[in-house]
Amino acid sequence: MVKDLEDVVIRTVSRILVPFIQIYGLYVFVHGHGSPGGGFQGGCIMAASFILLVVAFNLRESKRRLKERTNAIFCALGVFIYAGTGYLSFLYSGNFLDYGQLSNLFPTDPIKARYYGMAMIELGVQITVMAVMVSIFLDLITAGKHEETLEEDGK
């Protein structure tokens, strides 16, 4: 289904672009506190880098870099980071997602703890969004049949 585009310019440019896109994704994530951005947007941008790989190269190439299982693990990992951060405050009899309580765990004052707690949450969001976006994209372009499409490519 996905044809190889044997275009040197496109391949080279996208190979150069991918790290920049990813760094931009991280930038958007980090600046989510004070400007438009955050985990969700960052995650989408991160996902775009992988999608660019698929478009510019082929499915197999991107699979080699991000296996489906790895992607699924990322997906769950993000949720785990999110919920785990939320659960951490249980340890100090705080409510779910009460990051202020994290100051007991790390040597910071509650306000800073809140800041870092949010960053943790956003990190979880970012990872999950990235993984889900990539998997939605892959599912759509292959109509839900990764393995079969790959076999076709291999032939």
Add this chain to the structure above:
Amino acid sequence: MTDSALPLIAVLAPMIGAALILMTGTKRPNLREFWTILASVVQFAAVYGMIPQVIQGQTLKFTLVPLGSGVALELRVDPFGMIFALLASFLWIMVSVYSIGYMRSLKEHAQTRFYFCFAMALSGAAGVALSGNLLTLYMFYEILTVATFPLVAHKETPEALKAARKYLVYLLTGAVFVLFSIAATYYLTGSLDFVAGGFVAGHGSAELLRIIFAGFIIGFGTKAAIMPLHEWLPSAMVAPTPVSALLHAVAVVKAGVFCCLRVIFYVYGPKTLNDLNLWIVLAVVVSFTVIAANLFALTQDNLKRRLAFSTINNLAVIILGASLITFDSVRGALLHLPFHGFMKITLFMCAGSIYVATKKELISEMDGIGRQMPVTMAAFTVGAAGLVGIPPVCGFLSKWFLCLGALQAGEILFLFVFLASALLDAAYFFPIVFNAFFKTGRRNPGPVREAPFLVAAPLAVTALLSVIFFAFPDALLRFYSLGDLVVKSLFGGR
């Protein structure tokens, strides 16, 4: 009020029996039938054990579960309930024995289902008899209705299925009316507990009370086969004979009449009925049924159908007696309730016994059968005589009180209704008896033997009891004393 587990046992015994029957299944028929008999005996023992306390004037009760806001699922035993409970549980023993003989000789199919549903129906009947308020009554009433449905459909022929459907449509529609009335009663009075003499007086407008009463009578009257609502009963005759006996004499229609009487005496009460002029409406409606049912009966050739119309007639007689609300008419109605049960069950078991022995259902084919089946036809004669009201059978006694009651009420019209009904009874019963004994059949079908012992014995016993109750109406089951207690609680001692 005394707490007692006996009412619970009376209701639960058949249910547990039914469960055991289901578990035993078709593989061990003897054990299965043993459970039936055991359950019926236990139930009867439980009911019988309550007699002394009830006669002494105690009220036994057992609360199943409270439902909040003044309502509970509650069993409560008063003399009136005792009459019906005694009737149902005693006759169940008879019918159990009889049905074992009947079902086995005819090699009927699906016997497990039959016994299961029979036991459930009896549980429902006992529940209806012993329930302490309208909601509990309704619950057991529905259990009875649903449990009887498979019995009517037992033969699984298209005709039987049609009859069962008809049965269900009639009875469920009736139940809907009842449900409305119960809910409305609860809304008006905030209570559902039966009180001798009624508890609705002074609540709600007269109009509303009349509508609610109409709902009750239409609903319960469907089960009691009051005339425009009787259609299901003759159709239900396709069922096996023990079922007909159950329908007519033991549980189902009797439950309908019982519920009607409950409403008349324990929800509305004589005084309210009088004040609202409801009694006269009810009396006229059932008088029509009394006469019309007998006229229908004259035209039937199928023996069971003729008996069915006779049942409709007698049920209407009971309600008529109750609706006249005089001392003696009520006593007559209360006695006719069990006595009719004994006589009618005799007749039905006779019809079944004839069917077992000869496969005959039509009256015109039964010429000369009396000589071939003397025990059966002798019992039939006793039952028929009783229903007509000839001494020395107990039917005379109840009819005597009913006629007295009509006089007491000063309503000569209704006296004539009672007498005309007796006359018509005679007109359709005596030809059967006469032909059976004194006419020779046109085609002699060869040697016919008396029905098997298990079939013949119960009907002989009930016929004998019908005679005994004439001489000693208070014997064994204490119907007379119980009736007396009810009348006294309603009208005050005299």
Add this chain to the structure above:
Amino acid sequence: MTDLILSNYNYWVYVVLIMIGFYGMMAKNNLMKKLIGMNIFQWSIILFYISIGAKKGGTIPVVDPSLHPAIRALDYVNPLPHVLMLTAIVVGVATTGIALTLLILIYRKYGTLEEDEILEALKK
């Protein structure tokens, strides 16, 4: 009347958009067009929310002492509707994803996305 339209033009835009979307969802025969209609419908609501949070001359809701010594609500846009819509966008994306998956399944099965043709095929 003109004032009414001009002063609340954001609402009018959302009403027009939502009607276009609704028309697409209900009247279009092609399932993909229905889906597009559905998306327009969702996005119009998102626009509606975002517009109610916006303020003329408002800035991001991070308290900035240089802007004005005392904190005035007028200086900052209301962040809550925007945050809500972030979630609503995610929901919309998820719904669209599933819708596309379903459309692929439908297309594979019936070879068409025209509703009447599918219904025709179902009758057989």
Add this chain to the structure above:
Amino acid sequence: MMLHFPVLLVVVPLVMSFFIFVFGLFQRRICFPLTLVTLAACLLFAGGSFWTVLSTGQPVHYHLGAWAPPWGIEYVVDHLNGLVLVGLAIVALLAAIYAKTMVEREIPVAKHAPFYALYMLQATGLFGMTVTGDMFNLYVLLEIASFSAYALIGMGEGAAPFAAFRYMIFGTLGACAYLLGVGYLYIITGSLNMADLQQILTPLYQSQVVSVGFAFLLVGTGVKMAYFPVHTWLPDSYTLAPSSVSVLLAPLFTKVGAYVLIRILFTVFDPSFSTTLLPATQVLGWIAVAGILFSSIMALAQTDLKRMLCYLIVTEIGYIGIGVASGNRLGLTGSIFHILNDMFMMAGLFMTAGAIQAHFRTRKTDEFAGLHRKMPVTSAVLVIAGLSVIGVPPTCGFFSKWYLLLGTIQAEQWVFMGTLLLGSLLNAILFFRIFERSYFEPRPDPPHLGREPGTRFERAAMSELVPMILTAAFIILLGLFSGYIVQYSIAYAVPKGF
């Protein structure tokens, strides 16, 4: 730990759904036990919260992130939703046990892990919708539940993807209407918290914005709960869904929708607003009358058992609507109790429908002859659940109808009352027709069983029978102990305005 139960109810299944997905990639067999353990935990959380509410008599409030209510999201368990939560948890657990063999039969092996993941996500949405005290959070969880439902239904047979797509179009319309309603209320109040909204809204009842928002909210929840004229998505999608899915969705989703409706009518808005100021409940009642009659008759016309049950759901929702329309304490008690009862009734019915389809290889009621011989337990459960739908005591269906009936009488709404009674009669015809076929037309080997050569009758597995029997037991127990339920829970759940 008990303190955190309300939030765990949502977060644990959410996290587990992703874990199940990931673990399923490596070890397929672990999915089912994980699902079961999670749902059992949810039952513990729901039961624990409800117990706290019952013992203290006070609602449990949980502030996410310790933000105080009008700003932060609040989870609340009170007498109303505690009851619904416990019912949800029990039915979801039973449905999961039941689903085990059904999934193996219906879903391709490769899709087992996604199936259970979606199943968990569905549970997340349902629990969340019930437990949340925040209007927007409710929208999000509603959509989580909805799109997992679309995906689950899409796994079904035949035209299921098409049905799921139609459901999605309708469902999105409903969700968007709900979202708009929330937006309108937010414009005028600036708050999203239910309790806070009630406070702020009371002086604003004359405002048109409030009325419009209210109307949008009703339409939105109406679509999601399959209220009569907007129920059209339901029969197709639930009929074609896999049995393992419909047994979860059919009893629960519409009931949670009904719960949300009651919340909006009587918690977010004051009862006085919903019943008198804007006679919304009256309108709902008359629509419900039409809906009950229409869907009962449609149910009578069906030969497919599952489709018939789908129309029955619409009828039952109509009953809940009538209780709401009575606008008094008794009617609302009936509605709330009916939400709980209907979960179990529908669970029982859909379980039997699935089992009959799987083992008897037909769903056509015409072909049910001899069913009770082959599947005695299943048909017994069908009878019990059917009697409950008809409203035969002592099953639970009777008792909720009893309260509904009292409510209509108190409101002197005779048409509503007549509809209730007529509806149960129509249901009686419906069910006794099936009972008759399955019990009274014996044929030793029904022809359709021999249709596929070499197929042998396969008995229902224990994991199917046990949930069925338990559901039937619950149907009777709920009926017998209805007094306690009403007295200790529903009596407090009815809002103060009555």
